[in-house]
Amino acid sequence: MNAADIMTRDVIAVGPEATVAEIAGILLANRISGVPVLDGDRLVGIVSEGDLVRRVEAGTAPRYSGWLALFMSSSSVADEYVHTHGRHARDVMTPEVVSVHDDAPVAEIAELLEWRRIKRVPVLDAAGAVVGIITRANLLKALASRAVPASLPADDLRIRDALLAELRQQGWAGRPEPENILVEDGVVHLWGRYDEPAVRRALVVAAEGTPGVRGVVDHMDRSLKPDPLDRPNWPEPARP
Incomplete structure (x- = not known):
């Protein structure tokens, strides 16, 4: 790297x-x-x-x-x-x-x-x-990001690709970074810093509306991802 x-x-x-x-x-x-x-x-x-x-x-x-x-x-x-x-x-x-x-x-x-x-x-x-x-x-x-598996399960990869495609069509989303979207077993984890509450809420809504998503966890009040292996400390996802 x-x-x-x-x-x-x-x-x-x-x-x-x-x-x-x-x-x-x-x-x-x-x-x-x-x-x-x-x-x-x-x-x-x-x-x-x-x-x-x-x-x-x-x-x-x-x-x-x-x-x-x-x-x-x-x-x-x-x-x-x-x-x-x-x-x-x-x-x-x-x-x-x-x-x-x-x-x-x-x-x-x-x-x-x-x-x-x-x-x-x-x-x-x-x-x-x-x-x-x-x-x-x-x-x-x-x-x-190195702690995240290089290859996601097919369904999780499809969800992330679909969400990224949707966000790239929305002007309010700016230029979403793939590393700020982590999908695990159908649960989307969103990262990044956004000053506008409306933009942050819109990102959650977009994730919830992506086919196959079982839940969304909003980490967007944090600037960096924690160790993905430390999952017991992650909050429970909100159900769409």
């Missing part, structure tokens, strides 16, 4: 001139903790929520005085000033970005995240363009 198999392909990115306020809004609106900074197709940096914590607007900018100031060079203090007072992505971003190519093995990516103590890594194609991003959540999701 490689980076291309688990990465998030719809990358949310900003340009170097994006303002700090715009970036903060993007992080909050999309429930993400960082965004790549792109100059055209070229990756030039990354801004994480950690880069926005110490800001003069919030009154959290560091103040160096006394003996601590004696050990800091003018250059270091100036750099810190730019980071805490700058108004654009180019001022606050981390320019030395750790990235991987789309054919990088998942095991190497996990090791890289742990070793560098980072939460996300952009994925580049052979031309150096950003084609995806991998977070720790992507790795956990891949781990959970």
Whole structure:
């Protein structure tokens, strides 16, 4: 399994001139903790929520005085000033970005995240363009999916395919991910994060209306699947 198999392909990115306020809004609106900074197709940096914590607007900018100031060079203090007072992505971003190519093995990516103590890594194609991003959540999701049998019983596979086909015809469903639909013995388990209660209810209704479904379990208030082998902790399905 490689980076291309688990990465998030719809990358949310900003340009170097994006303002700090715009970036903060993007992080909050999309429930993400960082965004790549792109100059055209070229990756030039990354801004994480950690880069926005110490800001003069919030009154959290560091103040160096006394003996601590004696050990800091003018250059270091100036750099810190730019980071805490700058108004654009180019001022606050981390320019030395750790990235991987789309054919990088998942095991190497996990090791890289742990070793560098980072939460996300952009994925580049052979031309150096950003084609995806991998977070720790992507790795956990891949781990959970590996515990699911590679081949489903014929009836369960038919149910999942039919439900996916129905959802792909509905604009409100967006682009449903197959790994967020697990069918076991006719019971559909739905995963994913949806802010709109109406969309979440519509997904349940679509699953309940799929021929052959005996029950539906809504896990959509959780971001990741638990170990599928830990089934005693799963809630009982609602009967259609």
